[in-house]
Amino acid sequence: MQSVTTRVGRRRTLVIPKKIADALGIGEGTVVVVRVEGNRLVVEPKRDAVWLALHGKKVARVTLEELERESLERQGELGGPG
Numbered sequence: 001m002q003s004v005t006t007r008v009g010r011r012r013t014l015v016i017p018k019k020i021a022d023a024l025g026i027g028e029g030t031v032v033v034v035r036v037e038g039n040r041l042v043v044e045p046k047r048d049a050v051w052l053a054l055h056g057k058k059v060a061r062v063t064l065e066e067l068e069r070e071s072l073e074r075q076g077e078l079g080g081p082g
Contacts, residue, residue, distance in 0.1 A: 016043070025055075
């Protein structure tokens with residue numbers, strides 16, 4: 001676990017050191033979740049569905065054909081073009 005010391009700035013702004021931000025994929029505009037655990041401040045990047053689809057842990061394998069077939073079946077059930 002990496003650890004660095006930083007300082008809280010004006011308006012309680014916390015600057016995440018580049019080394020740690022890079023390691024976690026945090027950049028300008030990244031949404032983070034901030035919470036308190038005991039006497040610790042925990043800051044984690046909030047990952048959206050697109051990020052998870054591209055970078056998250058894969059739990060199942062689906063072929064493009066299976067995905068297309070399922071999509072068409074669901075669209076048919078909903079009265080769409082399927």
